[in-house]
Amino acid sequence: MIQDYTAELIRGYGALTGRMLRIMDENGVVQEPDLVPALQDEQWLELYKVMMLTRAADDKALQLQRQGRMLTYAPNTGQEAAQVGPAAAMGKNDWLVPAFRELGAWLHRGIDLKSVYLYWYGNEFGSHFPEGVKVLPIAVPIGTQLHHAVGIAMASNIKGEDDVTVAYIGDGGTSTGDFSEAVNFAGVFNAPVVFIVQNNQYAISVARGKQTKAVTMAQKAVAAGIPGILVDGNDLFAMYAATKEAVERARSGGGPTLIEAYTYRLGAHTTSDDPTKYREDSEVEEWKPRDPLRRMKAYLIRQGLWSEEQDAALYEQYGAYALDVFRQVEAEGEPKVEDLFKYTYKEMPAHIREQYEEYVQYLEGKVD
Amino acid sequence: MALMNLITTINHTLDLAMAQDERVVVFGEDVGVEGGVFRATVGLQEKYGDQRCFDTPLAESAIVGAAVGMAINGLRPVAEIQFSGFAYPAFNQIVSHVARLRNRTRGQRSLPMVIRMPHGGGIKALEHHSESLETFFGHIPGLKVVVPSTPYDAKGLLLAAIRDDDPVIFLEPSKLYRAFRQEVPEEDYTIPIGKAKVIKAGTDLTVVSWGAYVHEAVKAAELLQAEGIDAEVIDLRTISPLDRETVLESVKKTGRFAVVHEAAKSFGPGAELVALVNEGAFLHLEAPPTRLAGFDITIPLPRGEHHYFMDAQRMAAGLRKVAHF
Numbered sequence: 001m002i003q004d005y006t007a008e009l010i011r012g013y014g015a016l017t018g019r020m021l022r023i024m025d026e027n028g029v030v031q032e033p034d035l036v037p038a039l040q041d042e043q044w045l046e047l048y049k050v051m052m053l054t055r056a057a058d059d060k061a062l063q064l065q066r067q068g069r070m071l072t073y074a075p076n077t078g079q080e081a082a083q084v085g086p087a088a089a090m091g092k093n094d095w096l097v098p099a100f101r102e103l104g105a106w107l108h109r110g111i112d113l114k115s116v117y118l119y120w121y122g123n124e125f126g127s128h129f130p131e132g133v134k135v136l137p138i139a140v141p142i143g144t145q146l147h148h149a150v151g152i153a154m155a156s157n158i159k160g161e162d163d164v165t166v167a168y169i170g171d172g173g174t175s176t177g178d179f180s181e182a183v184n185f186a187g188v189f190n191a192p193v194v195f196i197v198q199n200n201q202y203a204i205s206v207a208r209g210k211q212t213k214a215v216t217m218a219q220k221a222v223a224a225g226i227p228g229i230l231v232d233g234n235d236l237f238a239m240y241a242a243t244k245e246a247v248e249r250a251r252s253g254g255g256p257t258l259i260e261a262y263t264y265r266l267g268a269h270t271t272s273d274d275p276t277k278y279r280e281d282s283e284v285e286e287w288k289p290r291d292p293l294r295r296m297k298a299y300l301i302r303q304g305l306w307s308e309e310q311d312a313a314l315y316e317q318y319g320a321y322a323l324d325v326f327r328q329v330e331a332e333g334e335p336k337v338e339d340l341f342k343y344t345y346k347e348m349p350a351h352i353r354e355q356y357e358e359y360v361q362y363l364e365g366k367v368d
Numbered sequence: 369m370a371l372m373n374l375i376t377t378i379n380h381t382l383d384l385a386m387a388q389d390e391r392v393v394v395f396g397e398d399v400g401v402e403g404g405v406f407r408a409t410v411g412l413q414e415k416y417g418d419q420r421c422f423d424t425p426l427a428e429s430a431i432v433g434a435a436v437g438m439a440i441n442g443l444r445p446v447a448e449i450q451f452s453g454f455a456y457p458a459f460n461q462i463v464s465h466v467a468r469l470r471n472r473t474r475g476q477r478s479l480p481m482v483i484r485m486p487h488g489g490g491i492k493a494l495e496h497h498s499e500s501l502e503t504f505f506g507h508i509p510g511l512k513v514v515v516p517s518t519p520y521d522a523k524g525l526l527l528a529a530i531r532d533d534d535p536v537i538f539l540e541p542s543k544l545y546r547a548f549r550q551e552v553p554e555e556d557y558t559i560p561i562g563k564a565k566v567i568k569a570g571t572d573l574t575v576v577s578w579g580a581y582v583h584e585a586v587k588a589a590e591l592l593q594a595e596g597i598d599a600e601v602i603d604l605r606t607i608s609p610l611d612r613e614t615v616l617e618s619v620k621k622t623g624r625f626a627v628v629h630e631a632a633k634s635f636g637p638g639a640e641l642v643a644l645v646n647e648g649a650f651l652h653l654e655a656p657p658t659r660l661a662g663f664d665i666t667i668p669l670p671r672g673e674h675h676y677f678m679d680a681q682r683m684a685a686g687l688r689k690v691a692h693f
Binding site: 173 | 397398401402403405423425426427429430453454457492493494495496497633634663664665666668670671672675676681682685
């Protein structure tokens with residue numbers, strides 16, 4: 001049986017149409033007025049501010065990493081719309097299941113910047129979020145987190161709750177067995193889950209074209225029998241709209257959706273790699289004008305809500321805030337020895353307690 | 369002879385193996401264009417083309433499973449797993465097929481393949497980038513498991529691994545990739561898999577280690593030497609099959625034994641070595657055979673990892689107890 005997807009965006013832009021959903025062009029001019037989501041301009045401004053905070057925090061982290069104060073860091077620059085748009089389109093009680101490059105989504109969903117910095121600073125408490133935040137920790141093994149998202153969504157069905165789960169993965173991750181298994185599972189169990197593939201064109205050095213022969217990542221939904229849609233991932237309006245529709249479909253019993261966010265990683269995979277070894281500078285230059293912040297800024301200025309001066313001032317303000325947060329992390333970020341041991345189990349077993357006590361004894365007796 | 373670190377030695381050795389034997393193919397994530405995240409395969413695609421050195425999609429199970437097929441069909445694949453903590457998706461292939469095909473076919477088919485991966489920690493890397501998996505692999509009948517501790521050994525062992533008709537898991541201590549350089553001969557040579565090496569002779573205590581910890585163990589032995597304890601340090605080099613003779617001969621001489629490893633203590637490789645010593649040199653022992661090993665905890669994120677990994681001083685403290693028992 002061929003699925004009949006009646007929702008507006010999927011009908012117009014579904015995986016087999018060969019079209020990409022774009023509402024706002026690269027200059028921030030709305031091209032599809034009928035598709036603009038029903039938010040007030042002030043609300044778009046608030047979302048833009050989250051994108052700006054994401055950018056400023058990213059820039060600060062890179063700067064601190066170069067100073068040797070931050071460890072390895074995975075930058076988000078260029079992908080903010082693909083992160084903030086979906087986060088904003090989720091309902092208050094919905095779950096977010098990240099991969100590892102979704103800073104904008106984390107910040108919007110209630111993870112404080114301090115946690116994020118603490119994680120990249122190398123302290124496990126960076127994955128201990130404020131109570132009530134329904135966001136899973138970063139998942140470094142690629143693709144594994146999608147199963148958790150499906151399970152969370154299945155549990156929502158089983159418990160009769162209407163929470164929706166939004167899960168992230170990258171273009172490289174779609175090559176894993178876990179990706180295919182998770183999308184299939186979600187379809188079979190009609191799980192209320194939305195998969196967002198942040199296609200940033202590179203899995204470390206491996207270009208998107210060498211990751212799959214499929215023309216789009218969105219097509220990968222087709223064989224699983226679930227709706228898929230290709231979206232301009234640098235267009236906040238489009239990312240919000242596509243996610244909103246998918247989340248509402250999931251919440252009303254319509255099952256999973258796969259969204260390909262077509263974007264670009266303007267920076268490195270992590271601070272450990274050098275992108276000049278595997279891509280041309282000219283390619284990066286081509287993508288710079290499509291920067292999601294640049295587009296939203298142009299839109300907001302045209303709407304009379306924002307100015308270049310305000311923009312520069314806010315970036316400065318957020319940068320200073322990020323530095324302040326990082327200084328707190330530096331002051332408090334050394335893990336306590338006990339913490340390395342005490343969270344292995346609910347109760348510390350005798351053999352681990354013995355190892356811990358022996359080590360403490362060693363440290364106390366150690367002459368530096 | 370040329371001065372090389374471990375990573376340039378791996379690169380040089382793969383180059384040599386590919387030049388000598390056109391059946392050798394090298395692949396994995398970021399292995400082709402970029403030349404590997406650690407640069408182990410740099411220049412190989414340019415030199416041998418993208419049919420013999422290539423990037424794969426991000427899929428460890430497929431990388432190892434495809435290597436099985438290539439080996440069945442006459443190639444000698446050298447597959448790279450980018451970090452040992454990413455090896456788990458490939459475990460099904462490794463346990464169910466890589467290790468078993470020879471036995472399954474009663475010797476008709478074999479798998480001359482190598483799976484290389486970084487090993488161990490201590491480089492302030494992200495989660496899943498610091499694991500020691502030798503116990504997992506060593507437990508599987510049908511696999512050989514090698515851990516070099518020097519560039520010189522790495523070359524000889526890697527060439528031996530590539531030419532071996534059985535599958536070899538080749539664990540490269542990432543902490544040593546750029547830690548030091550050593551004279552490495554340009555010419556071809558192999559070091560037999562399954563042979564340990566006495567690094568420092570001694571009479572009072574036998575210390576067995578491998579990988580990055582070998583260098584700390586030697587430093588610990590030097591600390592003990594100053595106190596009049598003459599430790600013998602053995603670099604195991606191969607986890608499976610174990611060089612029982614070298615270990616037992618040493619223990620019979622010294623009467624005291626300690627094994628030092630990064631992996632967590634419980635059910636780890638040290639337990640196997642202690643059992644070996646108990647079974648093979650029991651009447652020579654003057655102290656309980658001892659494990660100095662990783663805590664039974666998840667390897668901490670970078671900010672706490674220095675508590676997990678042992679330095680020479682902490683090793684010496686543990687070895688001193690065995691010596692004075």
